[in-house]
Amino acid sequence: MHKVLILVIIVSAILGGIVFLKKPTINYSNPFTFPSNNPSIIFPTPIATSTAKPSLLPVKPLVPTPTSTPTSQSPTVKMIKPQDKERISGIVELLAEANSPAGITKVEFYIGSDYLLGTATQSPYKITIDTNKLRPGGATSYPDPLYTKAYDTQGTVTISPMINVYFNH
Numbered sequence: 001m002h003k004v005l006i007l008v009i010i011v012s013a014i015l016g017g018i019v020f021l022k023k024p025t026i027n028y029s030n031p032f033t034f035p036s037n038n039p040s041i042i043f044p045t046p047i048a049t050s051t052a053k054p055s056l057l058p059v060k061p062l063v064p065t066p067t068s069t070p071t072s073q074s075p076t077v078k079m080i081k082p083q084d085k086e087r088i089s090g091i092v093e094l095l096a097e098a099n100s101p102a103g104i105t106k107v108e109f110y111i112g113s114d115y116l117l118g119t120a121t122q123s124p125y126k127i128t129i130d131t132n133k134l135r136p137g138g139a140t141s142y143p144d145p146l147y148t149k150a151y152d153t154q155g156t157v158t159i160s161p162m163i164n165v166y167f168n169h
Helices: 002-015
Strands: 076-081 086-088 091-099 104-111 115-120 125-130 144-152 157-159 163-167
Touching (some): 104 125
Antiparallel strands (some): 144 163
């Protein structure tokens, strides 16, 4: 391309004039528009760009928002197993401790911002998960947040403090 351009400039100078090359006008509404001077080049429609960051999942806050205001009668709940920053793999038991003066109806276990892993309705509040189905493909260098929600018989909900776990396949 550069050799042709140099040759055109040299020939133009020899003939006594300088030729200015003009970019062809392209009709972007038709993806197969040909410039008038070279029908062998196809100019495709430009790809639209966005300033939004790509995401595979719906964007939701990582920190869950309690659905009720805690009171002195609200249930208490915390993750017992696994521990914060623990590496987990294979079949893993998740265990939570929950208490309420009114009685606990269920404890839900979540990963991420809102993915329900399972529900336990009797003490001890535990479920079993297969980490290979949650995070196939190997170990991660970033943590996944786990938390629980405890529901009492009066409909009050309490969310446990979040812990972070690493998948180690």
